[in-house]
Amino acid sequence: MTTKNFPGYFRWLLLLLVLAIFPWFLKDQGYAIRVLILVMLFAAMAQSWNIVGGLANQISLGHAAFFGIGTYTSTILLIRFGISPWLGMLAAMLVAALAGAILSIPTMRLRGHYFALATLAFGEVMRAIANTWTSLTGGPVGISVPFSQPSLSLMQFKSSLPYYYIMLGALVITTVIFILISRSKLGYRLRAVKANPEAAEVIGVNTVRTKVMAAVISAALMGACGTLYAQFNFFFDPDTAFSLTGVSIRVALICIIGGIGTAAGPIIGAFFIIPVEELFNDLLSGQAAGVSQLGYGLILIAIILIEPHGISALLERGKKMWKGKRYV
Amino acid sequence: MASHGHPPKHSPRRRQFVAGTGMLALAAALPTLSLAQQKTINVGVILPLSGANAQFGINSRQGIELVADEINAAGGIKSLGGAKIKLIVADSTSAATTAATVAQRLITQNECVAILGAFASSLTLAISEVTERRGVPLLTMSFSDQITGRGFKNVFQVVSKGSLIGKCQFDYAVALASGNQKVNKIAIVYEDTAYGTSQATGLRDAAKAAKTEIVMDEAYPLGISDVTPLINKLRNSGAQIVFPVSYLNDSLLIIRTMRQQKIDMPIVGGAAGYVIPDFAKALGEYAEGVLSIAPANYDLGPQYTERYRKRFGAFMVHEALEHAVCMDVLAQALEKAKTTAPDGVREALRSTRFNGGWTQAMTGGAVKFDDTGLNTLAEPVMVQWRKNELVTVYPKALAKGNFIQRKAV
């Protein structure tokens, strides 16, 4: 830890402190805190996605598969066997990790668009399975997570605060894992594979193992987020848990808009996208049908046109311009 | 920019003038401030106003607006000093997570006294998790069995359960056919979302209970673009009646393909796509005589439902009617409760038998919720298309017209 890094850590700690204290100023069980909870959960999900999307440059459009596995695994264990969602979360991570490993097999040689399409199909496969395997998943009608009373061991609360801290914890953990990976030997190998897979093989990087490891970790984290979602929202169905637009595309979008490959990207992206969506819904959805969604789509296009590399890059541009001005 | 030599911007005379005007304005406003008579009551309306269910969401909103406007025109909620209903309308989108967040927003920011919505059962279930925890009543016409099956205290469903609707779809059809022939073999086809699946369960159980053979029982993906394999199977199945549970696109595909293959068997639809004006508009004469189950029908209360046609130009589809009933029930509950506090409203909703206003247009002629939140007076009705209108033909007690056998193809 050199002194050069000190300001960096300081910024993270400050952010953490602000996030930790902030909810106390909000109305409990209110709207603002709910939005923040979702922001942090989706930021954690986007951070999990960042591991394959950012470090390995594999654009996955099927991460909902792991998310949905997470929601169903822990909830089925809870309802059928009374197992605590904390343990259920571990099981969810295992099953999701297994799915990640399995998905790696057909996608091993794929890059770019092809990888995106294959993962998209995988997500849809999982959704179709959940929809048709009614005896296991309850089918298209979905599952309601039973709520008896606030309980830590059952990960269910009436107040929003415990959920807030759980999601904050998830965000912290996924971000730390992301940073650790990107600074570790695995991160080095991933960058090598991203830059030039053939060259990487030549210098001794086991590309297969590298890719599988990234996929497994990313999938496991995503699965854990699924459990958290189930315990927070109390209801989900195959369309929600394995949603292409609501989960797969959204987490990729959040990461990209924020700045793919950076630790701050998912957080910036989530803090931007979800409140913006809510704002449009709030202001416009009472008007003619479709107006709020239209607004959201236009903003999306605008951002990509202005800065295709995302808001992080936009901020960098801004910083450079600012630095440049100071010397005028 | 500062002009030092000039007199200060706000001269003493100007200040006096402003103060005087301000006090006059305040005095004028005082009566309205102190009496606070024209209160408004915020009612949250969460419906899919984008995405595949947009049409149903829009119809439902129109039904609610019609009733809210009527109530306000008649003087608002009289027991609360003539307070007017203000609808806070929001798009649930088609995502359950968003629907729940929207519900949270309406409760927190807009202080809605109750929520009406959200047509699709998955959206309603997600919203109900929020309203239950906040103790805010939710009135709905979604009919998944799960809605009233969780022991929630704040859900109020004005229509029968999905499994009952499916059961009646079968039982009524058999009753209507009993004059002509015994029904031994039936086919069930349904779209594979929550709606189709849960109603198919009701159909299946009813058929099994009647010891009728189900020779075909097929789900199909909602976005299916080619039903030929499905209808081929139907043709070869030997079924006497087909019970399709579909939205509009698939219902049209099914009926048209059946026509093409000259399949003659009676069709008893499962509401949704089978009971909207677009169905008749698309099929023209081929819609004539098609039967469908429905949770409610507009011809049971024309003195009310014709107002919808006058204002919006088409007959009042059942989701609009049921949402209108939700609005009226809420208004009557507010009248009775004499408060906007959630506990009082909930209590009034649960304990009252509502038989005024729009509740008379509901099957059952009145509305009464039991402990699970289900309106036990509601019963499904069988309707038949006659010249682009839906006529209730069963049960006999409610029928507005006689059931007519369809002419052979």
Next chain:
Amino acid sequence: MQLLQALIDGLLIGGVYAVISIGLTLVFGVVGIINFAQSQFLMVGMFIAFFAWKFLGLDPLFGAVLAFAGVFVLGALIQKYLISRVLKAPEVSQIFLTVGLLIVLENLALIVFGSEFRSVQTAYQTSAWRLGGLMFNVPYVAAFAVSAVTGLLIWWVLKKTWWGWAVRATSQDVMAAQLVGISPARVHQMAFGLGVGLTALGGSIILPYLTVSPTIGDQFGVLMFTVVVLGGLGNILGAVVGGLAVGMIQSISSLVMPIQLQNLALFLIFILVLAVRPEGLLKKAS
């Protein structure tokens, strides 16, 4: 006999899938992006054909020409002002630009046209020809015929005209194409316009048996991608073969397994093809 019927049905509908999907693969092959909004142009084409039927009395099979023309222009403009800006950007940005476009088109349609489901009535909508013990669904046959004609036209344009040569040159090597005087920007506009126009044409020829609403495109999104992947991204003949294959798989699979699992089967084949032979089942032919 059942098998033969299933084959015929699958083939007929497959022709339609092919026409709808050629556009997607063309756009990828020439412009280099995967247009996630492609299915929305199907919806736009359907609306154009519907209004042509309603106000001009044109049968959708002829209205398809109008649909093609209208969406061609729309597509060229979108390429010029939107897509061209992200051609140098990372792939993900391209993907998400088209996702944004998808949302905008769908909701614009909802605002402008409303949410009702609209349907045309044609004389042959509910007829079927009988031959032997087999049934030929007339709207399907008509759609297939138009698809076949369109396919041949496209082949002719791409192989025999100067413009088609320019398109193929650009898709193979942009620099070289520029050196011989081709304007890549122009070619991209024409190609994108042609691509989405074809999908729009496909939409209008299926109007007789489907209904049009702002969300009708969603039903065909994944189907189009499956066809294109099977045939190989960028391979036009592949899209034709892929379309026919998907139609037949859908149809035949219903004989051996529940119809509900139709899409599941398609997705699994999709993944399998990508895993084993990402360039598609056909050898790369431009």
